[in-house]
Amino acid sequence: MKVRQIGAALAATALALTASACGSSGGAGGGGDTMKVGIKFDQPGLGLKVGSDYKGLDVDVAKYVAKELGKTPEFIQAPSAQRETLLSTGQVTLIFATYSITDKRKESVSFAGPYFIAGQDLLVRADNSDITGPDSLAGKKLCSVTGSTSAQKIKDKVPGVNLQEFGTYSECVAALDAGTIDALTTDNTILAGFAAQEQYKGKLKVVGNTFSEERYGVGLKKGDKALCEQVNAALKKMVDSGEWQKAVDANLGPAGFKPGAGNPPAADACS
Ligand code: GLU
Numbered sequence: 559m560k561v562r563q564i565g566a567a568l569a570a571t572a573l574a575l576t577a578s579a580c581g582s583s584g585g586a587g588g589g590g591d592t593m594k595v596g597i598k599f600d601q602p603g604l605g606l607k608v609g610s611d612y613k614g615l616d617v618d619v620a621k622y623v624a625k626e627l628g629k630t631p632e633f634i635q636a637p638s639a640q641r642e643t644l645l646s647t648g649q650v651t652l653i654f655a656t657y658s659i660t661d662k663r664k665e666s667v668s669f670a671g672p673y674f675i676a677g678q679d680l681l682v683r684a685d686n687s688d689i690t691g692p693d694s695l696a697g698k699k700l701c702s703v704t705g706s707t708s709a710q711k712i713k714d715k716v717p718g719v720n721l722q723e724f725g726t727y728s729e730c731v732a733a734l735d736a737g738t739i740d741a742l743t744t745d746n747t748i749l750a751g752f753a754a755q756e757q758y759k760g761k762l763k764v765v766g767n768t769f770s771e772e773r774y775g776v777g778l779k780k781g782d783k784a785l786c787e788q789v790n791a792a793l794k795k796m797v798d799s800g801e802w803q804k805a806v807d808a809n810l811g812p813a814g815f816k817p818g819a820g821n822p823p824a825a826d827a828c829s
Contacts, residue, residue, distance in 0.1 A: 593629035595620050596636030596644050596653035596777070600728040603751030603809050604656055607635075615747075616654040616774075618805035619673055619796065623652070623776065626792035637725055639705025642666045645777050652789065653777035656745055658707045659826070668782060669775030670789035670828065673802070675820040677768030678708055679746040681734065681753060684763045689741050691767040692716055698740040701730035708744040711770055727752070735761060745772050747815060754813035773823065786828035797822045 597616050598605035604614040612633050624631040636644055636655045644650045645667045656676070659669045682689045689698060692715045702709040704723045712719055722739060724730050730742040731752045742749065749764045776789050796802045802822050810817070 591628070591630055592632045593624055593627065593652065594634050594650040595624060595631040596634050596641065596650040596655055598637075598655045598726075599635045600726050601656065601748050601751060602755055603813050603815070604747060605654070607633075613809070614751075615674065615805055615809040616656065618809060619776075619793070619802075620652070620654040622796045622801060622805075623654075623789055623792040626795065627788055637705075638703045639725070641705070641777055645779055648779070651778065651785075654774075655777075656748060656772075657775055657777050658772040659775035660707060663777075664780075666780060667777050668780050668786055668829070669777060669826070670786045671775040671793060671825050672773035672823045673776065673793050673796075673825075674747075674774040674806075675818065675823050676745040676747045676772040676774065677818060678711055678743060678770035678772060679749055679768050680765040681731070681742040681749040681762055682740065682765060683734065683737075684761055686740070686763075690765060692769055695719055695741070699738070701733055701739040701742045702744055703727055703730065706744060707770070707772065712743050715769070731758070731762070741765075747810065750810070750813040750815040768818075771820075775826075783828045790825040790828060793825055 597612065597620060599607040601614065605616040606613045620631055634650050636650065636653050641653050641655060641657060642663060645653060659672055680689060688694060692712065695716050698720065700712065700719055700721045702712060702721060702723055704725060709721065709723050712721060727742065727744055727748055730739065733739045734742050735758060746764060746768055752758060753762045753764055778785050806817055
């Protein structure tokens with residue numbers, strides 16, 4: 559290569575470097591002004607894809623936090639069983655997907671928050687009167703989702719339970735409505751959202767007897783303490799400004815869901 563060519567190549571490299579440096583000046587997370595954010599696509603009131611739009615409490619909290627971080631969220635579907643992988647492989651930067659903080663999950667990811675506290679419950683057909691809680695599930699067909707705390711907890715609590723595990727809660731709801739299962743178990747927030755959907759109104763009911771505490775965290779790459787602290791600061795601002803309450807009322811209110819004790823929660827320390 560001649561000296562002049564080398565000079566041109568160096569200049570091109572310098573330009574490219576400047577361009578990429580400008581592109582990542584948008585704040586936390588790097589990689590330009592958009593940030594890949596994992597949410598659920600099929601959970602009414604929480605994370606729901608409606609055409610090209612996204613709705614729900616998780617979506618509103620995600621939008622608020624992303625804005626505080628100087629980013630525009632690009633929403634990616636994060637099914638329960640894929641959340642840890644999506645984060646550890648960098649396919650998403652943050653996850654807001656009814657994602658309970660647990661010690662087991664903390665082995666592979668970190669959490670900001672919590673930003674909401676829910677509890678595990680049961681959804682049954684409206685005419686069902688014999689399922690009243692985990693103690694009345696003998697001989698019943700139950701549904702939950704692979705990789706959820708809900709499936710794990712019911713197996714621990716009711717050994718030998720007849721549990722079918724699907725990839726999403728909407729598949730369980732369809733099976734419940736069709737009569738192929740007797741109950742669906744997961745967080746009361748999710749169950750209330752389904753029960754209030756137009757096509758299930760009057761056909762399904764939440765039992766209303768919670769048996770766990772689900773602390774919804776914001777999933778992020780394990781050990782990214784700086785990002786965790788930025789997210790916690792944004793969450794605090796959302797609560798202090800009244801925007802958290804507005805988002806809760808707008809998204810969970812239509813289903814008649816009232817947040818239980820401990821809401822809004824204060825965030826844990828980042829580690
Ligand atoms: N909050 C529970 C969990 O993180 C159940 C809901 C879900 O699967 O997203 O596993």
